[in-house]
Amino acid sequence: MADKIILEVARYSPEQDTKPCFATYEVPVHKEWVVLDALNYIKDKVDGSLTYRWSCRMGICGSCGMMVNGEPKLTCATFLSSYAHNGNKIRVEPLRYFPVVRDLVTELSDFLVKLKKVKPWLIRKDTVPLSQGEFLQTPEQLDYYKQFSMCINCTLCYSACPVVGLDPKFVGPAAIALAQRYNLDSRDQGAVERIAVLAHPEGIWGCTFVGECTKVCPKHVDPAGAIQQYKLNAVLDWLTSFLMPRGHNSQDVKP
Amino acid sequence: MRQEIVKAAPAYTEFHPRWYRAPVSVYWWLGQWRYLKFILRELSSLFVASFVVITLLQVRALRNGPEAYSRFQHWLQSPWMIALNLVSFLFVVFHTITWFNLAPRAMPIWVRGKRLPEFLVAAPNYAIWLVASVVIAWFVLR
Numbered sequence A: 001m002a003d004k005i006i007l008e009v010a011r012y013s014p015e016q017d018t019k020p021c022f023a024t025y026e027v028p029v030h031k032e033w034v035v036l037d038a039l040n041y042i043k044d045k046v047d048g049s050l051t052y053r054w055s056c057r058m059g060i061c062g063s064c065g066m067m068v069n070g071e072p073k074l075t076c077a078t079f080l081s082s083y084a085h086n087g088n089k090i091r092v093e094p095l096r097y098f099p100v101v102r103d104l105v106t107e108l109s110d111f112l113v114k115l116k117k118v119k120p121w122l123i124r125k126d127t128v129p130l131s132q133g134e135f136l137q138t139p140e141q142l143d144y145y146k147q148f149s150m151c152i153n154c155t156l157c158y159s160a161c162p163v164v165g166l167d168p169k170f171v172g173p174a175a176i177a178l179a180q181r182y183n184l185d186s187r188d189q190g191a192v193e194r195i196a197v198l199a200h201p202e203g204i205w206g207c208t209f210v211g212e213c214t215k216v217c218p219k220h221v222d223p224a225g226a227i228q229q230y231k232l233n234a235v236l237d238w239l240t241s242f243l244m245p246r247g248h249n250s251q252d253v254k255p
Numbered sequence B: 001m002r003q004e005i006v007k008a009a010p011a012y013t014e015f016h017p018r019w020y021r022a023p024v025s026v027y028w029w030l031g032q033w034r035y036l037k038f039i040l041r042e043l044s045s046l047f048v049a050s051f052v053v054i055t056l057l058q059v060r061a062l063r064n065g066p067e068a069y070s071r072f073q074h075w076l077q078s079p080w081m082i083a084l085n086l087v088s089f090l091f092v093v094f095h096t097i098t099w100f101n102l103a104p105r106a107m108p109i110w111v112r113g114k115r116l117p118e119f120l121v122a123a124p125n126y127a128i129w130l131v132a133s134v135v136i137a138w139f140v141l142r
């Protein structure tokens, strides 16, 4: 294996640059090094002004997402060695479709606003007295939504989705998957409240099923699946409301 | 000089002065097979539509009697119609495979608290497809 690798890193300084350019760094390759280690090496040894986000170094916090050779990746989970064959060059850019604050740091407030819009929390219609205790849930009921609850908000799926790039108002994969996580939770009663945002041209109907969101998800959340499930239920809901105008909501599909 | 730099800087936005927003190229789908594949699948709808039109024309020819129908058949045998049908066929197969593979994810089936494995949901679709194709082939080639 080559013991050096070339990193082409996107640099953008809002005070000086009108658009990003690439800086090239030579980095030693250690067998166990990931792309994030290489960035840390550059920051420690070569250029302390390189700016990027990271925290946990173990695929939990979701803050180290970047484009690695054009693919959205968690840089703490992307080994240098898997690129050693590629002419020994790795191109690192900020996540696509997000505004860039500096170097590899993207601006996330647009995503956070969208996330809040789908109300990703437990909504109760009734008020149950505290004395009744907690809402119990069986392991089966947990399994029903667990996959969608694994999202770490790393936004890789937004960078994989061309609809996000072409229609800035599209709610996007992670937010819809998280809405579905609560819709499927036996303790939640908020599915009806989420319909307005989800069953909307900028919600699920904005999705054209490219399917890349699911492929890049480091947590196997399958946002594309969540969206298609919701589409199917929305159509059924529309059909039944057509046939039985009163009292039906098939978005409430919990066990 | 300083003046120039400030002028050339990206426009100020509501929240932050100088974010850089990369423009999305019209050709974003070129160059990466996964996105090209998506565009091809979208394009396939045109060919699916052509199938529908051909079928409608066939029904019309059938209604207009044997002579019209043999004229229609003759038209179908022209090389460019065969080419069109071949391309349409490939696109429809591509389309079908996409949606059959999607079925288990769009319609998770839970049996006694366990989600059915994906292939168990997809397989019946393929099985029905195969049986239907064989039955139709038997009728046509008989």
Ligand code: FES
Residues within 6 Å of the ligand: A054, A055, A056, A057, A058, A059, A060, A061, A062, A063, A064, A065, A074, A075, A076, A077
């Ligand atoms: S540093 Fe936390 S996910 Fe990579």
